[in-house]
Amino acid sequence: xxxxxxxAPSPTGNVHIGNIRAAxxxxxxxxxxxxxxxxxxxxxxxxxxxxxxxxxxxxxAMEWLGINYDEAPLYQSTQHAxxxxxxxxxxxxxxxxxxxxxxxxxxxxxxxxxxxxxxAFHDEVKGDLRKEAKDMKDFVIVRSDGSPVFHLANVVDDxxxxxxxxxxxxxxxxxxxxxxxxxxxxxxPVPRYAHLPMIVNAQGxxxxxxxxxxxxxxxxxxxxxxxxxxxxxxxxxxSPGEDREKMTRAEIIAAFTLDRVKSAPAQMDLRKxxxxxxxxxxxxxLDQFMNGVREFLTGLDWGxxxxxxxxxxxxxxxxxxxxxxxxxxxxxxFFIDPIPYDEKAVQKNLKKEGARTTLETLATLLTATDFxxxxxxxxxxxxxxxxxxxxxxxxxxxxxxxxxxxxxxxxCETLHVLGKERSLTRLNHALTTFC
RNA sequence: GCGCCCAUCGUCUAUCGGUUAGGACAUUAGGUUUUCAUCCUAGUAAGCGGGGUUCGACUCCCCGUGGGCGCGCCA
Numbered sequence: 001x002x003x004x005x006x007x008a009p010s011p012t013g014n015v016h017i018g019n020i021r022a023a024x025x026x027x028x029x030x031x032x033x034x035x036x037x038x039x040x041x042x043x044x045x046x047x048x049x050x051x052x053x054x055x056x057x058x059x060x061a062m063e064w065l066g067i068n069y070d071e072a073p074l075y076q077s078t079q080h081a082x083x084x085x086x087x088x089x090x091x092x093x094x095x096x097x098x099x100x101x102x103x104x105x106x107x108x109x110x111x112x113x114x115x116x117x118x119x120a121f122h123d124e125v126k127g128d129l130r131k132e133a134k135d136m137k138d139f140v141i142v143r144s145d146g147s148p149v150f151h152l153a154n155v156v157d158d159x160x161x162x163x164x165x166x167x168x169x170x171x172x173x174x175x176x177x178x179x180x181x182x183x184x185x186x187x188x189p190v191p192r193y194a195h196l197p198m199i200v201n202a203q204g205x206x207x208x209x210x211x212x213x214x215x216x217x218x219x220x221x222x223x224x225x226x227x228x229x230x231x232x233x234x235x236x237x238x239s240p241g242e243d244r245e246k247m248t249r250a251e252i253i254a255a256f257t258l259d260r261v262k263s264a265p266a267q268m269d270l271r272k273x274x275x276x277x278x279x280x281x282x283x284x285x286l287d288q289f290m291n292g293v294r295e296f297l298t299g300l301d302w303g304x305x306x307x308x309x310x311x312x313x314x315x316x317x318x319x320x321x322x323x324x325x326x327x328x329x330x331x332x333x334f335f336i337d338p339i340p341y342d343e344k345a346v347q348k349n350l351k352k353e354g355a356r357t358t359l360e361t362l363a364t365l366l367t368a369t370d371f372x373x374x375x376x377x378x379x380x381x382x383x384x385x386x387x388x389x390x391x392x393x394x395x396x397x398x399x400x401x402x403x404x405x406x407x408x409x410x411x412c413e414t415l416h417v418l419g420k421e422r423s424l425t426r427l428n429h430a431l432t433t434f435c
Numbered sequence: 436g437c438g439c440c441c442a443u444c445g446u447c448u449a450u451c452g453g454u455u456a457g458g459a460c461a462u463u464a465g466g467u468u469u470u471c472a473u474c475c476u477a478g479u480a481a482g483c484g485g486g487g488u489u490c491g492a493c494u495c496c497c498c499g500u501g502g503g504c505g506c507g508c509c510a
Contacts, residue, residue, distance in 0.1 A: 010510055046510070101508070109508050126440070135438050135506085143508040150510045174439065174505040197441085197503095204502055232447095235459095239448055243458040262441095262448080265503065269446050272460040282473075321473045330472095391468050399470065407471045 002035035004164045007062075007069070008076075008154070010043040011054035014215035015061040017268070018169060018199045018207060021233045025196055026167045027067045028234070028256040039161055040069040043076045045153055050077075061216040065226045066249070079157055083148035086156045086186060087141055095185035096141060107144035112152075112182065114138050119177045124165075124194035124258040131177050139178060151175065155182045158191065167194045167258070170265070171206075194258045197237040200265045207268050223296060223325030224273065228280035232273045236266040246279055278323035290315050296325045302336045303328075310334075313417045317409045333403045334418065339426065341404040346434055349400040354387075356435035358397050361386055363427050371420040376412040401430035 007023040009015070030036035042058070044050040062069070087110050090096035098108045114137065120130035141152040148156075158166065173195050183190045201211040213219050219229055231252070235245060239262070240255035247255070281289060293315055297303025314334045322328070333339045349355065361383050369375040383394055395411045402423050408414055415423050 012510080043510075049510095106508070111508095129439075131439070137506075140508050145508080147508085149508070154510085169504095170440080171504055172510095177439095195440090200503080202446090206503090235447065237447095241449060243449065245448090245459055264441050266448090267446060269460065272447065275460060278473075319473095321471070323472065327472075393469085396470060405470095409471085409473090411470075 001164065002037065003030060003033040004037045004039065004162050005030050005167055006039040006041050006158070006161060006163050007067075008041040008043050008157070009058050010046060010049075011051060011058055012046065012049040013054055013057075014209075014217060015057050017214050017216065017219075017233070020061055020065065020067075020216050021199060021236060022168055022196055023062065023067055024065070024230060024233055025238070025256075025261070027069075028253055029165065029167060029258065030070075031253045032256045037070045038068075039071055039163070040073040041076060041157055041161065042073055043150075043153070043157075045076050045148070045150075057217065064216070064220060065230050074157065074161060076153055076157060079153065079160065080148070082160060083153050083156050084142065084146075087148065087152060090141070090185055093185070100144075101140070109140050109144040110142035111138050112141045112178070112185070114178070115181055115184070119180060121176060121180050121190070121193060123173070123176075124192060125197075125261040126173070126195055126263050129173070129176075136177055136181075141182075151178055151182065155179050155186070159183070159186065159188045163191055165192045165194065167196065170195045170198050194261065197262055198265045199236055200267055202267060204265065204267075211268070212270055221326075223292075223327065224277050225280045225284075225292065225325070228277040229273065231280075232276050236268070237262050246276065274323045278321075281322050281325070282320045284319070286312065286316055286319070289319050292325050293328045296328050300329065300332075302332055306335065310417075317413055317417055321409065330405070333405065337422070337426075338429070339404040341400070341430075341434075342406065345400045345404070345406045349397050349406070350430060350434040355397055356431065358383070358387060358389075358394055359401055359427060359431045359435060362394065362398055363424065363431065366415075366420075366427070367424060369420075371416055371423070373412045373416045376415050380412070398427075401434075402426045 005026040007026050009019055009023075027038045030038035040062075042055055044055070087096065090112060091098070091110060094113070096110050096112050099111055100106070100108050101111070114133070116133050118130060118132050119136065120128060122128050139149075139151065141149050143149060176193055176195075180190050199207045201207050208214050209218075213222060220226075227249075230249070231245075231247060234247075234252055234256075238256070238260055240247070240252070241260065244251075244255070281292070284292070290312060294303075294306075294311075297306070314331060318328075318331060350359075362379070365379040365383050365386075366376070369379050380394065380398075381391070384391060387394070396406060399408065399411050399414070400406060402415065402418065403426075
């Protein structure tokens with residue numbers, strides 16, 4: 001029988017990074033197996049908290065990350081009758097009973113009767129797990145208002161969707177004993193289970209929005225590429241061995257097996273993610289990189305209508321040194337005039353002895369060039385000779401005068417992209433303003 | 436409190452009884468005709484503690500310690 005797995009989020013808000021990681025692992029497992037199926041189930045039973053917006057957030061997140069699903073999504077709310085039918089079946093065969101729990105007049109709820117024997121199951125990542133009968137209690141499966149509880153709905157839906165492997169977060173391990181008991185009482189084959197280690201923060205607590213980004217949308221806003229995030233998440237709690245990290249989807253799919261999933265919790269490291277993101281951005285075809293940057297720049301007033309050719313030149317220059325799309329925010333000096341000057345940079349590089357002479361010399365020499373990179377290089381060398389300064393010593397003064405900041409691509413490449421007119425205007429402006 | 440689970444550099448991890456314990460991020464020092472955020476080179480850095488088992492344990496077992504999860508008419 002071929003593998004059928006599912007991602008079963010409840011649409012109650014933003015899509016958490018831990019949830020999407022579970023989706024990724026399920027997806028990888030399905031794609032790794034021939035004819036494997038990856039299904040989506042929206043557990044929207046909680047009418048109070050479930051919203052259409054939240055459903056859309058889940059769909060968007062999956063699409064962004066390139067996690068496609070097979071078959072139509074199953075909305076749990078449509079399965080109500082089935083859930084209750086299962087409860088009736090359990091009632092009929094003695095696996096459940098009615099009771100007014102607490103007796104406060106809330107009415108009778110339906111309670112599942114645990115088998116009363118020790119239970120065990122094999123977890124694909126944690127090994128054999130067992131629990132004694134005395135440590136397991138009966139539990140409510142249908143509330144007194146007639147609504148099914150998570151455990152019942154979840155198991156019944158998994159039976160309906162013929163799920164063969166349940167791959168989910170570690171926080172569900174304890175529930176599994178109950179779920180196995182439900183399967184057995186319902187006369188359904190018990191699926192295989194695999195529990196994924198939690199993603200935690202520096203304190204070892206579940207990773208939350210307070211630890212930086214926790215929601216998938218936030219990562220997108222911060223400028224991460226979906227492929228990089230996908231690859232990085234894959235490495236949290238799993239490893240292909242052989243020191244491999246940056247891998248294509250096809251490679252990850254081929255290498256993915258549950259027996260290589262770790263059991264210990266993993267801590268999210270935004271710095272490593274950023275580094276990996278830089279690797280991904282650097283190898284993107286220029287037009288794709290431009291699209292990514294553009295999506296970002298539309299949020300900035302100077303980033304909306306850009307000259308395509310010029311924009312392409314800037315992107316080409318900056319691509320290899322861009323760890324995050326959001327970094328493009330600092331490229332403003334390429335596009336706006338007048339440019340803002342960094343106070344400290346001005347203080348250190350322009351308001352110093354000799355800066356005036358330096359800029360005057362450079363202005364004269366640069367005016368005489370055609371602003372090709374080679375010519376710019378040559379002009380710089382001439383300026384150094386004329387001023388008796390060492391190679392590269394003038395670079396920063398020139399850079400701050402023309403860009404307003406101390407960091408960026410090579411000075412000659414930058415000047416070339418900026419163009420002669422703009423560069424010289426700024427140079428002269430800096431000269432009269434700061435020196 | 437009770438039950439279950441987990442434990443290798445600061446972080447993510449490799450190792451499936453015998454290795455100088457490897458890689459990556461971060462960090463440090465250089466280099467890239469001394470911007471840096473790319474790139475290159477090198478360095479610092481780890482088996483929680485105590486008992487066993489074994490010729491030999493990071494690896495297997497037990498006990499501690501620390502951490503996580505669970506114990507809802509939440510999901």
